[in-house]
Amino acid sequence: MGRIIEEIYVWRLPVRFYHWVNALCTVILLVTGMYIAAPLVNPPLGEAVWYKGMAWWRYVHFLTAFIFIANFLFRMYWALFGNDKYGRFGGFRPWAPSWWGTPFKEQVQSYLFLRVDEPNYVGHNPVAALAHFIFIFCGSLFMIFTGLAMYGENNPGGFCETFFGWMIPMFGGSFTLHFAHHLGSWIFPIYLVVHLYAVFRHDVVDRTSVTSSIITGYKHKVEEEPV
Numbered sequence: 001m002g003r004i005i006e007e008i009y010v011w012r013l014p015v016r017f018y019h020w021v022n023a024l025c026t027v028i029l030l031v032t033g034m035y036i037a038a039p040l041v042n043p044p045l046g047e048a049v050w051y052k053g054m055a056w057w058r059y060v061h062f063l064t065a066f067i068f069i070a071n072f073l074f075r076m077y078w079a080l081f082g083n084d085k086y087g088r089f090g091g092f093r094p095w096a097p098s099w100w101g102t103p104f105k106e107q108v109q110s111y112l113f114l115r116v117d118e119p120n121y122v123g124h125n126p127v128a129a130l131a132h133f134i135f136i137f138c139g140s141l142f143m144i145f146t147g148l149a150m151y152g153e154n155n156p157g158g159f160c161e162t163f164f165g166w167m168i169p170m171f172g173g174s175f176t177l178h179f180a181h182h183l184g185s186w187i188f189p190i191y192l193v194v195h196l197y198a199v200f201r202h203d204v205v206d207r208t209s210v211t212s213s214i215i216t217g218y219k220h221k222v223e224e225e226p227v
Contacts, residue, residue, distance in 0.1 A: 008122055011217045015087040018075040019214055022136075025068040026188050029143075032061035037182050065147055072140050086123035094130060104130075110205075111198065118206045122219065128198060135191035139184065146181040150174075 011019075035057050079088050093099045104126040109115045111127065119125060124132065149168055152161030171177040202210040209220040 007218045007220060009217055010086050010122055010219045011213055012084050012087060014078045016214055016217060018071055021071045025064050028064045030185060032057050033185055069144055135187055139187045142184050146177055
């Protein structure tokens with residue numbers, strides 16, 4: 001048996017740029033956010049005004065959050081208006097009954113090793129597209145809105161408090177909002193585990209070089225042929 005390897009340019013530079021900036025920001029936000037919620041180092045004795053350690057953690061968290069938001073808006077613009085077949089939202093139609101039909105079921109069965117053959121998609125398969133929508137799009141929106149509402153508490157009457165402050169009474173108070181924001185952050189490490197499983201599995205099962213494609217942009221379509 002021989003092999004035919006076809007290279008397909010799937011992930012264009014804006015998509016790859018967003019992916020790695022988003023990944024870096026998510027890690028920094030998780031680390032700084034967890035520390036802010038439960039500091040490992042207690043403040044030294046003396047006047048609190050001289051202790052600036054927590055201020056630096058908050059500064060890094062806020063700065064990274066605004067980079068995260070800008071990167072998210074950039075990705076939304078590219079998904080809606082970019083000249084990119086695989087990076088747009090065009091193929092994602094969960095409101096259509098047909099979208100949940102055979103392709104979706106076959107991909108779920110494949111991930112669970114309930115079928116031998118592997119459904120082949122150049123871009124995201126239906127399960128991956130749904131996971132990205134729930135965890136990355138909806139999850140990011142939730143963290144952005146709740147984060148900006150919390151940030152607005154530092155500047156009453158400012159932009160964030162004016163446009164996002166309504167979330168505090170909606171959640172029943174500042175403490176509940178902080179708790180929801182902290183709880184929501186756990187969707188990202190959960191998603192990371194599922195995402196890495198799916199990516200490495202594709203590399204092993206259908207040899208489409210999914211892992212390296214987010215660096216190079218190219219996927220490999222491998223087909224066996226008789227020699």
